[in-house]
């Protein structure tokens with residue numbers, strides 16, 4: 256397995272790009288460490304497939320370099336990059352048995368039969384598909400087909416990286432969680448460098464040790480699931496990740512003090528510079544109590560163990576995640592924001608120093 260380094264990657268599908276808007280990838284500088292489990296997360300059109308195709312060699316970047324363990328592979332075709340890929344739809348041979356399908360990538364590379372048998376048995380045990388080894392792939396359910404497809408991606412132990420491109424798209428919702436946790440477990444056992452591309456935050460946060468969040472051709476934050484939750488570097492990360500996402504409220508900085516209307520909002524970290532900002536606080540860190548900003552409960556929705564309370568604060572709506580019995584609509588409440596989890600953003604980017 257290898258460390259994958261992307262250096263100053265930029266890509267435009269246009270022959271003569273003029274400005275940043277003409278680039279599908281504006282500037283990507285990322286290092287994926289050897290053996291890490293990464294997710295590439297972002298909405299449709301943010302550049303995930305473009306980036307994946309550049310790593311796999313299907314697309315040559317307009318600018319920048321791709322290094323595998325320090326070796327420049329930018330000019331190498333896909334078959335020379337030694338990558339395993341698992342796609343949205345299962346790639347297996349229907350006429351072959353599961354065993355033959357799993358063995359295929361190894362047989363193709365001339366691996367000795369005894370080693371093939373050993374490796375197929377290992378992968379089949381990890382995937383819990385031993386009982387179907389002699390079944391013809393045509394007879395498998397769609398999720399089992401995708402499981403075998405994943406097995407084919409994992410069976411070689413000499414690849415630089417295993418890349419998953421929205422691999423759970425065809426899986427029934429009630430089976431998704433099973434395969435999601437299976438993949439996480441597989442990574443822990445195989446310890447290969449894995450990159451998992453998805454627009455689904457649950458998939459990304461379950462699978463990855465580190466998530467690369469993309470928006471409009473840019474990486475806006477690389478962090479652990481906890482970092483993305485507790486310290487969003489960009490308002491996009493705040494509202495894209497979380498359910499519901501972060502509250503983003505218009506504010507301003509006056510002599511170092513962040514103001515929402517004419518009320519000061521305490522923050523643990525210092526905010527540099529005066530002028531307009533956006534105040535970001537996740538619903539989990541908004542408290543309803545006896546002190547703070549006066550607001551009125553407009554709507555309450557129950558989402559299992561907690562409720563989402565939408566409170567009106569003048570023209571603004573603030574969401575709070577409340578444990579226990581929430582106040583009903585129409586109740587006057589006071590809102591306070593946890594100072595160490597409240598941040599100011601300028602042009603989308605966090606401008607609050609971390610106090611901790």
Ligand SMILES: Nc1ncnc2c1ncn2[C@@H]1O[C@H](COP(=O)(O)OP(=O)(O)OP(=O)(O)O)[C@@H](O)[C@H]1O
Pocket residue numbers: 268279297298299300301302303304305306454
């Ligand atoms: N072959 C192409 N020619 C021109 N523009 C393209 C091409 N492929 C992608 N684009 C554009 O590049 C941008 C990034 O697309 P890309 O497919 O990489 O995003 P994505 O995050 O993978 O989205 P999705 O999940 O929908 O595939 C989009 O604006 C898209 O329209």
